[in-house]
Amino acid sequence: MITVTDLHKSFGSNEVLKGINNKIAEKEVVCVIGASGSGKSTFLRCLNALEEITSGSITISGEDLSNPSVDINQMRSKVGMVFQHFNLFPHKTVLENITLGPLKVKKETKDEANEHARALLSKVGLEDKENAYPKSLSGGQKQRVAISRALSMNPEVMLFDEPTSALDPELVGEVLAVMKNLAEEGMTMVVVTHEMGFAREVGDRVIFIDEGAVVEEGTPEEIFQNPQSERLKSFLGKIL
Amino acid sequence: MEYIIGVTPYLIKGIQLTFIITVVGVFIGFIIGTFAGMGRLAKNKLVFWISTIYVEVIRGTPILVQILFLYFGVSDLLNLDLDKISASIIAIAINAGAYVAEIVRGGIQAIDKGQTEAGRSVGLTSAQTMRYIIWPQAFKQIIPPLGNQFIISLKDTSLFSAIAVHELLYMGKQYAASTFTYFEPYLMVGIFYLIITIPSSIILRKVERRLDV
Numbered sequence: 001m002i003t004v005t006d007l008h009k010s011f012g013s014n015e016v017l018k019g020i021n022n023k024i025a026e027k028e029v030v031c032v033i034g035a036s037g038s039g040k041s042t043f044l045r046c047l048n049a050l051e052e053i054t055s056g057s058i059t060i061s062g063e064d065l066s067n068p069s070v071d072i073n074q075m076r077s078k079v080g081m082v083f084q085h086f087n088l089f090p091h092k093t094v095l096e097n098i099t100l101g102p103l104k105v106k107k108e109t110k111d112e113a114n115e116h117a118r119a120l121l122s123k124v125g126l127e128d129k130e131n132a133y134p135k136s137l138s139g140g141q142k143q144r145v146a147i148s149r150a151l152s153m154n155p156e157v158m159l160f161d162e163p164t165s166a167l168d169p170e171l172v173g174e175v176l177a178v179m180k181n182l183a184e185e186g187m188t189m190v191v192v193t194h195e196m197g198f199a200r201e202v203g204d205r206v207i208f209i210d211e212g213a214v215v216e217e218g219t220p221e222e223i224f225q226n227p228q229s230e231r232l233k234s235f236l237g238k239i240l
Numbered sequence: 241m242e243y244i245i246g247v248t249p250y251l252i253k254g255i256q257l258t259f260i261i262t263v264v265g266v267f268i269g270f271i272i273g274t275f276a277g278m279g280r281l282a283k284n285k286l287v288f289w290i291s292t293i294y295v296e297v298i299r300g301t302p303i304l305v306q307i308l309f310l311y312f313g314v315s316d317l318l319n320l321d322l323d324k325i326s327a328s329i330i331a332i333a334i335n336a337g338a339y340v341a342e343i344v345r346g347g348i349q350a351i352d353k354g355q356t357e358a359g360r361s362v363g364l365t366s367a368q369t370m371r372y373i374i375w376p377q378a379f380k381q382i383i384p385p386l387g388n389q390f391i392i393s394l395k396d397t398s399l400f401s402a403i404a405v406h407e408l409l410y411m412g413k414q415y416a417a418s419t420f421t422y423f424e425p426y427l428m429v430g431i432f433y434l435i436i437t438i439p440s441s442i443i444l445r446k447v448e449r450r451l452d453v
Contacts, residue, residue, distance in 0.1 A: 104372065
């Protein structure tokens with residue numbers, strides 16, 4: 001589904017990603033863990049071409065992101081993205097937030113888009129909020145709307161960039177529950193997270209990134225019960 | 241008192257022209273400024289430099305020089321038969337446009353980068369993201385400084401008395417010269433400017449407060 005080959009990314013002279021190779025299979029849930037500044041968010045953002053890669057290649061469903069003949073907007077619409085700070089559109093209602101992409105990119109009719117959006121809202125438990133504006137929602141509700149917005153494009157893969165890091169602790173659960181549901185429905189997911197409980201329970205595979213490289217990867221059991229490298233051991237020691 | 245009454249009809253004529261030049265000029269300036277402001281943020285180097293040079297040249301020279309250059313200089317060079325009122329409107333539009341460009345640029349830059357990323361991530365093009373996401377939010381932010389620019393441009397029109405446009409100051413000046421009285425006419429000219437600027441400020445503050453909610 002996604003193939004990442006020798007991915008390098010530098011900001012100026014600062015090399016943030018130093019050659020990442022990975023394959024993400026269809027319906028796989030991959031959790032990316034690592035310390036702040038390790039490059040894990042940058043890695044995720046590269047998958048959506050929000051960051052231009054310095055060298056290497058990323059292919060999604062067989063299409064190379066760096067190939068100039070690939071329509072990047074079309075490509076992005078197949079990849080849903082959920083941000084740490086939600087990034088909902090404050091001047092639009094919940095329903096409008098969700099339908100903007102389908103209306104403008106997929107050229108759905110208003111009725112189709114609204115119907116689809118309402119179905120998504122009821123899936124995330126917010127069917128009564130369609131006319132609310134983002135500022136009246138709690139963080140957890142905002143993130144669930146953001147997930148619905150990403151799903152409205154029927155993406156083939158969903159990327160989550162620390163989706164619960166900006167939430168009050170008591171609101172984390174409702175967002176993780178939605179994500180867990182999504183995983184159970186067979187969505188391909190790449191999740192950058194500090195929620196080790198989620199990684200352990202929902203993840204098929206865990207990738208530990210440190211200093212811009214994949215240091216260790218494996219099943220949640222392998223990573224959490226039996227870490228090999230010193231760096232992973234020390235990282236887990238600090239957060240668990 | 242008789243001079244106050246005497247000058248008033250002249251000033252009423254003058255203020256109408258002042259108002260028309262300002263409204264039309266600032267409106268066109270707003271359109272110019274919107275494009276120039278986005279141009280200042282463009283990745284395209286040519287667009288960026290054209291916008292930047294425009295803004296810097298206009299902000300760096302007095303509007304009096306600009307109107308004289310346009311009305312006498314440019315029209316002479318190109319053999320244009322430019323009437324005074326058109327020249328005034330063009331001058332205000334070009335001048336206000338440069339300031340509006342900076343207002344627009346600031347307004348767009350004030351919008352969180354995450355908004356652009358969210359728009360792009362659902363597949364919107366950069367133009368669609370600007371139109372549906374960034375611009376509506378930026379516009380709210382730039383209304384107060386735009387109102388401010390309107391007031392500044394309104395006062396700038398007084399400089400067009402230099403090319404004998406029959407605007408507010410010019411009318412007062414003419415009356416003063418023909419009656420050899422100076423206190424009352426210029427007092428009234430000032431009051432007439434305030435008749436527009438004070439209500440404008442009040443409306444502006446109301447709009448600001450409403451946007452704040």
